[in-house]
Amino acid sequence: MSNPVIFKRLRGQSIVILLALVILVFSLLSPGYFTTQNFLNILLQASGLTIVATGMTFVLLTAGIDLSVGSIMFVAGVISGKLVVGGLSVWLAVPVTLVLGIILGLMNGWFVVRFKIVPFIVTLATFFAGRGLGLLISETRAVNLPDEFLQIGSARILGIPLPVIIMIMVVAVAQLVLDRTVFGRQVYAVGNSQERSVKAGINLNRVLLRVYIICGCCAALGGLVAIAQLGAVSPTFGFQSEFMAIAAAVLGGTSLFGGKGRVFPGTLVGALLIQSIQSGLVIVNADPYLYPLITGTIIFLIVLVDSQRHYRRKQMKGIST
Amino acid sequence: MAVNGGQVLALVGENGAGKSTLMNVLGGIHQPSSGEMHLNNEPYAPQNAEDAYNSGVAFIHQELNLFPNLSISENLFINSFPTTKRAGLTLIDRSSTNQKARELLTRVDLKVAPDTRVEDLSTAQQQLVEIAKAMAGKPRIIIFDEPTTALSRHESQALFQLIGDLRSQGIAMIYISHNLGDIMQLADNIAVLRDGTLVSAGPKDQYSMNRLIRDMVGRDLDSYFPARSKKASDQAVWEVRKLKSDRVTNISFKVNECEILGFYGLVGAGRSEMVRAILGLDPVLSGTVRWKDSTYHKFSPAQWIKNGVVYLAEDRREEGLLTGKSIQKNIQLASFPRYLNPLKLVKYAPLDQESKVYADITKINYQNLNRQQVQTLSGGNQQKVVLSRLLMTHPGMLILDEPTKGIDIGARQEIYGLINKLVDQGASAIIISSEIEELLGMCDRIIVMGQGQIYREFSKQEFDKNTILEAALGSGISNMDRGD
Numbered sequence: 001m002s003n004p005v006i007f008k009r010l011r012g013q014s015i016v017i018l019l020a021l022v023i024l025v026f027s028l029l030s031p032g033y034f035t036t037q038n039f040l041n042i043l044l045q046a047s048g049l050t051i052v053a054t055g056m057t058f059v060l061l062t063a064g065i066d067l068s069v070g071s072i073m074f075v076a077g078v079i080s081g082k083l084v085v086g087g088l089s090v091w092l093a094v095p096v097t098l099v100l101g102i103i104l105g106l107m108n109g110w111f112v113v114r115f116k117i118v119p120f121i122v123t124l125a126t127f128f129a130g131r132g133l134g135l136l137i138s139e140t141r142a143v144n145l146p147d148e149f150l151q152i153g154s155a156r157i158l159g160i161p162l163p164v165i166i167m168i169m170v171v172a173v174a175q176l177v178l179d180r181t182v183f184g185r186q187v188y189a190v191g192n193s194q195e196r197s198v199k200a201g202i203n204l205n206r207v208l209l210r211v212y213i214i215c216g217c218c219a220a221l222g223g224l225v226a227i228a229q230l231g232a233v234s235p236t237f238g239f240q241s242e243f244m245a246i247a248a249a250v251l252g253g254t255s256l257f258g259g260k261g262r263v264f265p266g267t268l269v270g271a272l273l274i275q276s277i278q279s280g281l282v283i284v285n286a287d288p289y290l291y292p293l294i295t296g297t298i299i300f301l302i303v304l305v306d307s308q309r310h311y312r313r314k315q316m317k318g319i320s321t
Numbered sequence: 322m323a324v325n326g327g328q329v330l331a332l333v334g335e336n337g338a339g340k341s342t343l344m345n346v347l348g349g350i351h352q353p354s355s356g357e358m359h360l361n362n363e364p365y366a367p368q369n370a371e372d373a374y375n376s377g378v379a380f381i382h383q384e385l386n387l388f389p390n391l392s393i394s395e396n397l398f399i400n401s402f403p404t405t406k407r408a409g410l411t412l413i414d415r416s417s418t419n420q421k422a423r424e425l426l427t428r429v430d431l432k433v434a435p436d437t438r439v440e441d442l443s444t445a446q447q448q449l450v451e452i453a454k455a456m457a458g459k460p461r462i463i464i465f466d467e468p469t470t471a472l473s474r475h476e477s478q479a480l481f482q483l484i485g486d487l488r489s490q491g492i493a494m495i496y497i498s499h500n501l502g503d504i505m506q507l508a509d510n511i512a513v514l515r516d517g518t519l520v521s522a523g524p525k526d527q528y529s530m531n532r533l534i535r536d537m538v539g540r541d542l543d544s545y546f547p548a549r550s551k552k553a554s555d556q557a558v559w560e561v562r563k564l565k566s567d568r569v570t571n572i573s574f575k576v577n578e579c580e581i582l583g584f585y586g587l588v589g590a591g592r593s594e595m596v597r598a599i600l601g602l603d604p605v606l607s608g609t610v611r612w613k614d615s616t617y618h619k620f621s622p623a624q625w626i627k628n629g630v631v632y633l634a635e636d637r638r639e640e641g642l643l644t645g646k647s648i649q650k651n652i653q654l655a656s657f658p659r660y661l662n663p664l665k666l667v668k669y670a671p672l673d674q675e676s677k678v679y680a681d682i683t684k685i686n687y688q689n690l691n692r693q694q695v696q697t698l699s700g701g702n703q704q705k706v707v708l709s710r711l712l713m714t715h716p717g718m719l720i721l722d723e724p725t726k727g728i729d730i731g732a733r734q735e736i737y738g739l740i741n742k743l744v745d746q747g748a749s750a751i752i753i754s755s756e757i758e759e760l761l762g763m764c765d766r767i768i769v770m771g772q773g774q775i776y777r778e779f780s781k782q783e784f785d786k787n788t789i790l791e792a793a794l795g796s797g798i799s800n801m802d803r804g805d
Contacts, residue, residue, distance in 0.1 A: 199370075200400055
């Protein structure tokens, strides 16, 4: 048996090594890559994804999955856009949108908890329903946003873009909650074994409900942060974001089997890695058809390592029981 | 039955004697149909596990209820963390959590930092964490269910010392175990259960090892094992050589034609694990199996079925049956390859006929063979469905793991008859059983296993319940040394 501690350490670093490698390669390929401006851009463009992936991490930690986050981003974007276009102040539209995300997350969680339907199926349904709802409201046309939105997206505090600040705050609070609250620790327990959690007296349903609410709310917030940079909500906005969010979390070391993973540095670095690759490909003028191919290959490799590790752990567990 | 503070009551009995049921009643998982319990002279009638916990009844189960991905202190307080308020957020008070955890760990004498992850602990240490968790509830009674099965001898002794400490702290304990050696060492009082009733109870000095064994298994061996017409031949058709897996080591044995070989051992002795390795269900590190004229280095269930070696899993619901499917479907499951037309499509008509023949041979009590779901049958009839499936493949070797588990006497006899009939027809069989009478009645030889190794082999002339039991129990240790 290989030493698990060494393995863990290697793996903890492998993502950072990979990120460094990606930056190195693109810096060599293009002089425009290794600049403060570009790194700031990467942070800015990764902010929406990071926030969505943070919520996703909570769900994955309980061994669940939420496929509906892309659709929630879309609905959130469309509705807040419509509200602002209709005359509502941005400062009211934002909380309304977040509440909407909470409600959608609550719905996911409620079906999972109340009817014991597997999360994959529940959120697959809300994935389609959410997209459909957004298209219905937007009449399948792009919703152009007023300038106030773009001003938020381009606002800076001490030279740091507001979306990046929001992202850092979300990541910090999420990690604090996971590390230092009773709920946070129970999320890890639930992810390890739902049956044992119930036996240990944990209110399983409450924990599950909360992670889906958090995920829904993060999806709405991530959607807002993203559209504040785009200035418009196209009918394909948020499309495939759920997979990007899952990929970011898993790249960052969160296990799809639950109970293992962190938002910081894990998910954050995962999201930054994805964004660094995409920005790099743009800068070196790569064929756009290559983007998904390269991103896909990297995600596959990391997930492969994860599942191999899980398999080995399961075997070792078999020995000790 | 009574247990006093500061005393250890040992509860012994064979598998199925009713120990677990009794403990489930104590723990509030099942309700008694009659009778009453008292705790500290007050009536005690727990409705669920929480009631029991709140009344101060704590369980240490054989299977630990820990979260390996969390730290010791998190496991101890997962539902009762000490918290502080900071900036409006209710946060876990790390230092006081660790402080409290340290106090509990001192009481169970576990010298490990409380923020160590449970997965980094040994099984024995994990068990101590479980006991510490029980201590957190300020229990008046702690019930240990087979706590030493996963422990080494040395670790067991450490656990006994701890139990001694707890005794001096005035805590009452009920200790369930198969290991009579441990019982004699630990107990103040002993209660023996058999077939769901209390056979005898009293202070330890009234019991000798022999009396314990007699009380445990002392039922008459009726001749409900049907006779076989053919004697086992001397020709070995099956030979396992130096099999080694993660769970078992140095397993070598032979099975002759027309012979039934029995495997006996305590829970966790490694018998099922050995079979799973042979079948290719668990990875094998080294070793070979010769079956008839071929020697195999790699094993897979498909390969064995093809060569006439069939396996009856211990847990038929988990591994053996599609309970939501019809009886007929279940019987046919392994026989499709023999009923294919030239286009490799299944010929259902003859297959259906054949499955009816086998359902009748095994005397399955069914109403409608192709409609009735297996889950509507009783345990005994479900087992016959699995057997029908195995028989229909015309096996040369039967590997049966607890073939009569949870089956009533009438159905048992029929199953025994079926096995014997097959063996008379030239097949061989391996039976794993935790019921010693079953092995004594059915087998030509018995191998006793423990700790993943073969302790000792008994030929038919040497069959003696007490010696075999002793070989499997505490005294097995010395045999193991000899065996090396």
